[in-house]
Amino acid sequence: MARFTVTYWLAADNAADAQARALDVATEQTVEIPRDIVPDGYVRDEILGQVETITPSTDSRGGFLATLSYSEDDVGGDFLQLLNIVFGNSSIKTGTRVETMSLSEGLKALCPGPRFGAEGLRQRTGAHDGPILMSAIKPVGLPTSELAKLAHDFALGGMHMVKDDHGLANQHTSPYADRLKACVDAIAAANAKTGFTTTYVPNITGPAREVFDRAFMAKEAGAGGVMLAPSLVGFDVARTLAADESFGLPIISHPTxxxxxxxTPTTGFSHRFFYGQMQRMMGVDAVVYPNFGGRFGFSRDECLSIVAGCSDEFGGLKPILPAPGGGMTLERVPEMQAAYGKDVIYLIGGALLRDKANLPAACQRLVEAVR
Known part of the structure; x- marks a missing residue:
């Protein structure tokens, strides 16, 4: 069977230590028994992870980069088993981090990737040149009527997409079904006045049995896409929804x-992998993440590595759009343009809501600043 590779950063003082740690990861991620009792033949030759290369890391962490290969046979056509192989038990160990991976032919069939991707989002929003503009209705606790008024005013001001805040779920102040209809109608009314094609993106994150119901409710109501939080609902939910031929709406991933x-730079996943490559494997079309210089701690380099994960060649999967948020302001538009260029979604919420009484005008100032 074909093999795919995963590259890990490993804390190690020397090459021999790095080799020992790499062999440990290869064993832990596959057979999970002592190497000296791994059965000869198929299990040892095919299923057992193999260490392909080990090289010193050149960044400030020190340590080593180890590339390991795994068999498609171990995946068994199961996306969650794929993730289990990439970083199952080894994710519990310190000094071990997934940096990047490659896709074999079999994995491309398992992970067909985004249905729309960056280009498809441009076609659906009509934003054929320059960044896509998106804002969020908030906060939790407002009644449906007020949230719908915000959606209307965002659309009136020229935003391409208006999404729910990720905290809006099915609270009694704004039940999902009521908010969905009200916001779709409010945006349609604004579009009728402006001629724009602003779309509403509801948050479908919720109990397991309701996520897909909410997704198809959104489609039936005329929403322009859906947003979910894969770390809450499960990574395979996004992949399953994206691959469903009967659904066919863009999916936006939220990082909550x-x-x-x-x-941390020595455990977990690289920003490039978690917010870029893995999102594309899940089939999402855009990924929200904390922008540098905002109220979170991501650095500029980390954010640009996410862009690379979203856009670099990756097994033929469509590029997706990065959507930095959490600190976007009009004053920072030139800085954002220098960092991200045109292939980006500007997610700006609180900065526009500061001028809630004149929200369409505030949105127009953003449109002009981006132009």
Whole structure:
């Protein structure tokens, strides 16, 4: 069978230590028994992880980069088993981090990737040149009527997409079904006035039995996409929804509950992998993450590595759009343009809501600043 590779950063003082640690990961991620009792033949030759290369890391962490290969046979056509192989038990160990991976032909069939991707989002929003503009209705606790008014005003001001805040679920102040209809109608009314094609993106994150119901409710109501939090609902939910031919709406991924996977440089996942490559394997079309210089701690380099994970060649999967948020302001637009270029979604919420009484005008100032 074909093999795919995963590259790990390993804490090690020398090459011999790195080799020992790499062999440990290869064993832990596959057969999970002492290497000296691994059965000869198929299990040892095919299923057991293999150490392909080990090289010194050149960044400030020191340590080593180890590339290991795994068999498609071990995956068994199961996406969650794939993730289990990539970083199952070894994720519990310190000094071990997934940096990047490659896709074999069999994995490409298992992970067909985004249905729309960056280009498809441009076609659906009509934003054929320059960044896509998106904002969020918030906060939790407002009644449906007020949230719908915000959606209307965002659309009136020229935003391409208006999404739920990730905290909006099915609270009694704004039940999901009521909010869905009200916001779709409010945005349609604004589009009728402006001629724009602003779309509403509801948050479908919720109990397991309701996620897919909410997704198809959104489609039936005329939403332009859906947003979910894979770290809450499960990584295979996004992949299953994206691959469902009967669904066919763009999916936006929200980072809530996932921060512990990336915030230390010596454990978990690289930003490039977690917010880029893995999102594309799941089939999402855009990924929200904390922007550098905002209220979270991501650095500029980490954010640009996410862009690389979203856009670099990766087994033929479509590129997706990065959506930095959490600190976007009008004053920072030139800085964002220098960092991200045109292939990006600007997610700006609180900065526009500061001028809630004149929200369409505030949105127009953002449109002009981006132009």
């Amino acid at each position: 509950f996932g921060g512990a996977n990336v915030i």
